Amino acid sequence: MILVTGGAGFIGANFVLDWLAQSDEGLINLDKLTYAGNRENLAALAGDPRHIFVHGDIGDRQLTSRLLSQHQPRAIINFAAESHVDRSIHGPEDFIQTNIVGTFHLLEAVRGYWSSLRDDARQGFRFLHVSTDEVYGSLAREEAAFSETHRYEPNSPYSASKAASDHLVRAYHHTYGLPVLTTNCSNNYGPYHFPEKLIPLMIVNALAGKPLPVYGDGQQIRDWLYVRDHCSAIRRVLDAGRPGETYNVGGWNEKPNLEIVHTVCALLDELRPRADGKPYREQISYVTDRPGHDRRYAIDARKIERELGWKPAETFATGIRKTVQWYLENQDWVRNVQSGVYRAWVEKNYGARQP
Numbered sequence: 001m002i003l004v005t006g007g008a009g010f011i012g013a014n015f016v017l018d019w020l021a022q023s024d025e026g027l028i029n030l031d032k033l034t035y036a037g038n039r040e041n042l043a044a045l046a047g048d049p050r051h052i053f054v055h056g057d058i059g060d061r062q063l064t065s066r067l068l069s070q071h072q073p074r075a076i077i078n079f080a081a082e083s084h085v086d087r088s089i090h091g092p093e094d095f096i097q098t099n100i101v102g103t104f105h106l107l108e109a110v111r112g113y114w115s116s117l118r119d120d121a122r123q124g125f126r127f128l129h130v131s132t133d134e135v136y137g138s139l140a141r142e143e144a145a146f147s148e149t150h151r152y153e154p155n156s157p158y159s160a161s162k163a164a165s166d167h168l169v170r171a172y173h174h175t176y177g178l179p180v181l182t183t184n185c186s187n188n189y190g191p192y193h194f195p196e197k198l199i200p201l202m203i204v205n206a207l208a209g210k211p212l213p214v215y216g217d218g219q220q221i222r223d224w225l226y227v228r229d230h231c232s233a234i235r236r237v238l239d240a241g242r243p244g245e246t247y248n249v250g251g252w253n254e255k256p257n258l259e260i261v262h263t264v265c266a267l268l269d270e271l272r273p274r275a276d277g278k279p280y281r282e283q284i285s286y287v288t289d290r291p292g293h294d295r296r297y298a299i300d301a302r303k304i305e306r307e308l309g310w311k312p313a314e315t316f317a318t319g320i321r322k323t324v325q326w327y328l329e330n331q332d333w334v335r336n337v338q339s340g341v342y343r344a345w346v347e348k349n350y351g352a353r354q355p
């Protein structure tokens with residue numbers, strides 16, 4: 001079996017659901033269930049003996065060591081992280097704890113376990129670390145997209161903490177020979193995306209008749225990847241990636257934020273028109289920019305295509321339509337994640353931003 005961390009979050013839950021839809025290999029899912037972790041994402045797996053959910057912290061070395069020796073996984077996929085840039089600006093400490101210290105403790109537990117394996121199992125073992133394009137910093141408009149050899153230049157507490165974890169993973173390969181793989185992917189979107197991030201926030205606010213807060217001039221560029229394409233890339237890297245290597249994963253969909261918001265509005269105009277017949281884009285409200293806001297991210301995904309034959313299946317047009325439809329069909333999920341804690345975050349992040 002394999003062990004997945006953070007499998008109750010957005011990407012992790014999509015990965016777990018896809019994995020068990022395609023394979024009978026069991027999976028242990030270790031998740032701390034922070035505000036971003038949601039067992040409802042995994043409701044379809046209730047009673048499925050292939051899915052073992054464990055509520056716990058990647059930084060709890062005793063727990064992870066016990067899970068490893070008990071279940072003897074052949075691979076670990078580390079999704080667990082604090083993942084939201086705006087939260088890292090308001091409070092960086094959790095990011096340091098989970099993304100750096102937590103990853104360190106996980107690596108130590110894995111090193112102990114891996115060293116105790118027999119030769120063939122040691123060789124076949126993989127530790128796949130899921131990271132982000134944000135570790136490379138910000139690109140000017142005319143600069144080439146991030147390749148795997150681009151220098152690390154993280155600008156937010158979030159990206160700095162992910163960069164540190166990437167370095168630790170690299171060092172465990174270089175120093176101890178641990179067979180690691182690292183993936184650095186661009187912005188994901190799709191089902192189960194927590195509505196603190198751009199795309200789900202815009203869908204949820206639009207439907208609730210609330211303002212659509214665009215930071216600064218809305219011309220920052222992100223490179224969007226449909227989450228299930230990301231999951232297929234991770235499976236491919238796990239199967240065929242070369243230990244010690246890094247693979248950039250992107251959707252070839254560079255778009256300015258304002259265009260994303262316009263697209264979401266247009267789809268909602270078509271699929272769920274406003275009662276007053278007016279366009280959703282009237283709800284757009286320009287607000288104070290994010291401090292240190294990276295201007296542009298773009299992924300050069302040619303290495304994973306060339307070496308492993310992976311390409312995204314969705315275009316942005318097909319992926320965003322599926323996403324908007326999913327939110328329209330899963331309004332109960334949306335209501336359930338909008339807890340008091342969520343509302344407190346919205347007040348903290350948006351209350352002080354001037355329209």
Ligand code: NAD
Binds near residue numbers: 083132
């Ligand atoms: P998320 O915030 O939706 O989910 C994170 C999950 O990790 C949650 O279920 C949470 O409960 C769990 N978790 C947090 N701290 C933990 C801890 N100490 N121990 C165990 N579990 C813990 O994040 P996501 O968007 O699904 O991102 C998953 C991974 O992908 C992260 O490592 C993130 O940095 C990376 N990534 C995300 C994106 C994106 O667009 N969302 C892009 C690039 C990379």
Ligand code: TYD
Binds near residue numbers: 216
């Ligand atoms: P986000 O989804 O937070 O991802 P990241 O910061 O990791 O790229 O934000 C995507 C882009 O959208 C980013 O440029 C910030 C911008 N943004 C807004 O304009 N308004 C918002 O309310 C949010 C959450 C993000």
